[in-house]
Amino acid sequence: MEKKTARNFFIWGTVICTAIFIWLTIDTHKTIPERTNTxxxxxxxxxxxxxxxxxxxxxxxxxxxxxxxxxxxxxxxxxxxxxxxxxxxxxxxxxxxxxxxxxxxxxxxxxxxxxxxxxxxxxxxxxxxxWPPTPITVAKVTGAPLEETAMILKGKTVYTQNRCDLCHRIGGQGGVIGPDLSKVGTAKVPQWLSQIIKNPISVNPNTQMPAYPHLADDEVQALVSFLSGLK
Amino acid sequence: MTYESQKVAIKFFVISAIFFGLQTLLGLLLIIKYIWPDPIISILPFNTARAIHTNLLVVWMLYGFMGGTYYVIPEEAKTEIYSRKLADLHFWLLLIGGLVGVVGFLFGWTAGRPLLELPVELKWAVVVVALIFIFNVSMTIFRTKKWTAIQGLLLGGIVMLAAMWLFAIPFFKNLTLDYYYWWWVIHLWVEGAWELIAASLMAFILLKITGVERAIVEKWLYIELALVMITGVIGTGHHYYWIGTPEYWLWWGGIFSAMEPLPILLMVIDTLRHVKERKIEIKERLVLYWVVGGAIFHFIGAGVLGVAHTLPVVNRWTHGSQVTTSHGHTAFFGAYAMLILMVVYYALPKLKGLKQFNEARGFWVFWITVLGMALMGVGFGGAGIIQTYLQRILGIEFLTVQEFMKPWFMLVFFAGIGFTVGVVLYIIDVLKIATAKPE
CATH class of the missing domain: 1.10.760.10 (Cytochrome c-like domain)
Known part of the structure; x- marks a missing residue:
């Protein structure tokens, strides 16, 4: 092959492929309204x-x-x-x-x-x-982080906003005054948890934990689902 | 070096090397954030650090290309550069623009599009830099008596680079169209414009060090780049499988991108053949290492690792995983980083009038960075395969899978430390040569 032939190969190859690419681009634009619900x-x-x-x-x-x-x-x-x-x-x-x-x-x-x-x-x-494709099988992993439902997330927010972490620890983070809550879901049932949050003295007369009567019922419920998930 | 004005390239090479170092440091920080809890999350969160990492990459490579162009064009056009003042001007403009960009990122001044995070004002500044550069190079080339393929294709690459950048500027309301044209910058840069620039610079150096006839070198340059454009332009379609664009892109993109390794393989063959059929003794041993090593690493990183996940049947599972990171790092290093280091090790001693310089440190840079990047490629690749299998195929939740990937991230971390040492040695080398007294 001569250099001139090579040059023409370059020029025409580029021109033709660019033309096809632009034609495909124009066609793609026509499909966008339906495919992306404009x-x-x-x-x-x-x-x-x-x-x-x-x-x-x-x-x-x-x-x-x-x-x-x-x-x-x-x-x-x-x-x-x-x-x-x-x-x-x-x-x-x-x-x-x-x-x-x-x-x-x-x-x-x-x-x-x-x-x-x-x-x-x-x-x-x-x-x-x-895309993304549906997994071929769904594997279960033990010790995996808890599945975060809307309720659990909300509970997490309640936990943070009321600064429960000043006294309690989860996964090593938080205060040391109250008990570690990292695995509280395995030790306590939801009813017990909601009871101690609303009125700690009714569960344990010697507790130092303050009551949280201002929490709405749905907030307590959310907090309990969050804590119950900690296993 | 034959023309006094070629010397303007020196400062481009120096800044390029320094930004390369900064990019590498940011890379180390990013992999640390992957592995350990992040104590500086509120000062420098991951997204900001990553924006700096990738934008520094673009800037140091642009500096490398500009320096290389200013070295090559006078010798090809057989004339001084049209204006050294203009070269100085866009050197400083790009430097100021780059620094304002980086500082801006730290304060949350971002366009929020990956790799194109520069705010719109700075994007226009880049356009101004590009226009000055193109004007200066064109005016130099127009003085030539004989139009060579090398300078023509080099100019073509620069113009295409600037033209594609324009698609980085607008705000797109529709995310699908946003990414459609995003790839016109990203893909058509690295698999189009940058290839034109890199291959032209490579051809120039092969011509000089091997003494093979110009007609032969330029003929193969045309064929290589014809194949780059034929496969690369429509090959953009391998990014249009899953972004809301029509299904026919699975065919167009799959078939054309599967052919993208061909021109790169041809580059390896051409390089080896030119070296074998050399007409003169190759004195620049170190440059030869970067030439051949670069061609091979380019083929492995961009060609082999690219084609490995370009077909829709594979990409469906690997898309959006660390597999891309492995390919991205090795491809950029092989195709462009090694090329720029080749140009610098060839041109810088000549610009300083050094007939001989101690190549020992340069060989250390070569082996350390090549090995470091190869291991980083393996690390990201291992992480990507685990991620693809556990997350996509077995449906395990994202963050749980990240735990299983950590050993491979550790490999990236240690390889990255090694790589950083190599880059520091490179910066020392560049500064030593750049400040050396001529013999």
């Missing part, structure tokens, strides 16, 4: 995308499998976890379990949380050719 791409969703960018969420998480692999993929987080879970989690993402990788609290406003969730909901409905 009719549901509201201003709120766009505002949620801006929240996503503002806090550089993509710098730890992947979305559509793209981004950084430090934290879980969020493509389907809405359909998997739901609205209530996300609201609770974004309010207080810091896990009291020090063994787990930690997400710093971004101190999102309630408005930002609503928008971010709208964005994640829209993303979860994108037609991704069935």
């Amino acid at each position: 009719d549901k791409l509201t201003d709120e969703v766009v505002a949620g995308k801006r929240v996503w960018h503002k806090y550089n969420c993509n710098g730890c998480h992947t979305i559509l499998g793209i981004g950084v692999y430090y934290s879980p993929d969020v493509t389907k987080v809405y359909s998997k976890r739901g609205d209530i879970w996300l609201k609770e989690y974004l309010k207080n993402p810091e896990s009291p379990d020090p063994k787990r990788r930690k997400m710093p609290n971004q101190n999102l406003s309630a408005d930002e949380i609503t928008k971010a969730i709208a964005f994640l909901q829209w993303v979860s409905e994108i037609d991704t050719n069935d």
Whole structure:
């Protein structure tokens, strides 16, 4: 082959492949409205995308499998976890379990949380050719961190907000005045737990633990589900 | 060195080396955050550290390419650089822009798009830098009497690099389209524009050190780059499997990206053949190591590890896992980092008028960084395979799986410490040569 032939091969190869690529791009654009539900791409969703960018969420998480692999993929987080879970989690993402990788609290406003969730909901409905794939089998791992339901998350928030950690420890973190709660779920039943939270003296007359009568019933319930899960 | 103005490349090489060092340090910090609890999470969280790590990579490589271009273009065009002042100007603009970017990240000033975190104002500043650079290089080339393939393709690569960057600037409302055009920057840079630049620089050095005829070197350069463009442009489709784009991309992307190792294999063959059929004795032993080592590492990191997970049947399971990290690190190192070090070890002693310099430290840099990066590739790869199997196939929860990956992250950590030592030696070498007195 002559150098001139090689040059023409380069020029025409580039031109033809670029042309095909642009043609595919134009065709792709035509499919976007249906595949990504652009009719549901509201201003709120766009505002949620801006929240996503503002806090550089993509710098730890992947979305559509793209981004950084430090934290879980969020493509389907809405359909998997739901609205209530996300609201609770974004309010207080810091896990009291020090063994787990930690997400710093971004101190999102309630408005930002609503928008971010709208964005994640829209993303979860994108037609991704069935990615992520359904696992072939689902394995159970013993000693795995507890499954965080919305209720448990809320309980975690109650635990943090009421500073239970000043006296109690979970996984080595917290105070030493009260008993270690790392495995409290194996030792105590839920009724006992809710009783001691509402009225500690009725369970143990010598306890130093203060009562928490201001907690609403659903807060106590959430806290109890959180504690019961610690095994 | 034949032209006085080539000397402008020196400071580009020095800054490039220093930023390489900073990038490596940030990398060490990131892997530490993977393994141990993070005491500085509120000062420098993972996402900020990672943005600095990757943006420093881009900046040091751009400095390397610019320095290389300013060394090569005068000798190819047989004329002085059009304006040394303009070269100085965009050198400082990029430096200031880069530093403002890094400091901005620390204060949360970010566009929040991975790898393209620079805020929009700074992205426009990069456009200005690119335009000055392209103008300066073009004006130099237009003075030439004989248009060579090397300078033409080099200029083509630079223009394509700048053109693709424009897609980094807008805000996209639709996440799918956001990523569609995100890849026009990321993929068409590393599997398009950067390949043009790198292969042209490589061809220039092969020409110089082996004495093989220009017609032969340039013919193969055209063929290599024809295959790069033919497979690489439509090969962008291997990023369009799962982002909301149509199913036909599984075919277009799968078939074309599966051919992407071909041009890289051809580069290895061409390099070895040119070296074998050399017309002159190769005096620059160290440069030869970077030339051949780079070609081979490029093939393994970008070609083999790329093709390993490019087919949809595999990528479906590995997408978004540490498998990509393994490929990303080894590919960038083999394709671009080793290439820039090759250019620097070739050009810098000549720019300083050194006929001989002690190559011993350079050989240490070569072996330490090559081994370090190979082990990091194995570490990330092992972590990625475990993640793919436990998380995707067995459905075990993300953070639980991360625990099982830790031994492999430890390997990355120790290999990374070694790698850092190599990079520090490189910086020492560059500073020593750059400040040496001419003989």
